[in-house]
Amino acid sequence: MTAPTTPSTSGQRRFRRKSERIDDLAAGRSLSAEALRRLRRDPVALTGAAIIGVFVLVSLAAPLLAPHGATETFPELQENLRPGQIPGPQPGFPLGSDQLGRDFLSRMLLAARQTLLVGVMATLIGLSIGMVIGVLAGAFGGWVDTVLMRVTDVMLAIPSLLLAISVAALAANPSQTTVIIAVAxxxxxxxxxxxxxSMLAQREADHVVAATALGVKRPAVVLRHMLPNAIGPVIVQATLTLATAILDAAALSFLGLGDADPGRAEWGLMLAQAQSYLEVRPALAFFPAIAIIVVALGFTLLGESLREAIDPKGRR
Structure with a gap:
């Protein structure tokens, strides 16, 4: 007798997905409940959520965690500042001093709050305006759709960082507000x-056709039947856009188009200021760069996992 053949890896995955869908139907789980269940089992999603959780907690508690103020200078650090020397870690200052004799650890912690504020505000503003344009174009179509989408196509044709730089450069006095607007x-x-x-896909859905046939007014159809079912992918994209917003904001600050206030710590600005001291103390650039990369990675990991959890067809 011949031994039974072992199913291929791809066949096992297909069988497992079918089994999961059958179990979901039997249990009567909703789409959100099923997505949450997948996220709980996904180590990539848990890693991203852990990074984001730590980042948010540190940002919110930064004034309590930071031993000193962002602009506070210390004589014991300044007396050791020389053209070729910046004090490193020492008692009371775990990460040492920056180029002006300020506590580097305190500035790193306080900068996390500014990074979170810029990223969240820019994403929320961009999401709000983008949703208005998307709803109008997808719900009404015709010349409204044509005009709005052509403007959108022009904006998409310009590289994102170049567009952000162009918008930020229009401001006479760069500030945190101009960075938020440019990234948004x-x-x-x-x-x-x-x-x-997503709205165009919902226009031909059965529940939308039924509501229209029953005489439901167009605004009610759009807001009650189309938008709630089309907003899922947008929420997922918002998570991914947060990562891009943090990177773009840091890039603008690095190029000198960010907040020029020396009393406000921000990772991108700290990274730019450290370029003149790379040979003296590379840690001044290393820590802000690692913080930016890790936080952006956390939002990317969670966003990609959330996309796969909501859309099982796109899973690996």
Whole structure:
């Protein structure tokens, strides 16, 4: 007798997915409950969520965690500042001093709050404006869709960082507000295009056709039947856009188009200021760069896992 053949890896995955869908139908789970269940089992999602959780907690508790203020200088650090020397770690200052004799650890912690504020505000503004454009284009179509999408196409044709630099450069006095606006403008066409596509898919759905046939007014059909079912991919994209917003904000600050206030610590600005001291103390650039990369990675990991959890067809 011949031994039974072992199913291939791809066949095992297909069988497991079918089994999961059968179990979900039998248990009567909703889409959100099923997505949450998948996220709990996904180590990539848990890793991203852990990074984001630590980042948010540190940002919110930064004034309590930071031993000193962002602009506070210390004589014991300044007396050791020389053209070729910046004090490193010492008692009371775990990460040592920056180029002006300030506590580097305190500035790193306080900068996390500014990074979170810029990323969240820029994403929320871009999401709000993009949703308005996407809803109008996807719900009404015709010349409204044509005009709005052509403007969106022009914005998408410009590289995101170049567009952000162009918007930020228009400001006479760069500030945190100009950075938020510049980064938000970059994300508007992304949300608009994505929501417009989801709205177009919902226009032919059975529940939308039924509501229209029953005489439900157009605004009610759009807001009650189309938008709630089309907003899922947009929420997922918002998580991914947060990572991009943090990187773009840091890039603008690095290029000198960010907040020029020396009393406000921000990772991108700290990274730019450290370029003149790389040979003296590389840690001044290393820690802000690692913080930016890790936080952006956390949002990317969670966003990609959330996308796969909501859309099982796109799972690996």
């Amino acid at each position: 403008v970059v994300s508007v066409p992304i949300f608009a295009r994505l929501l417009r596509g």
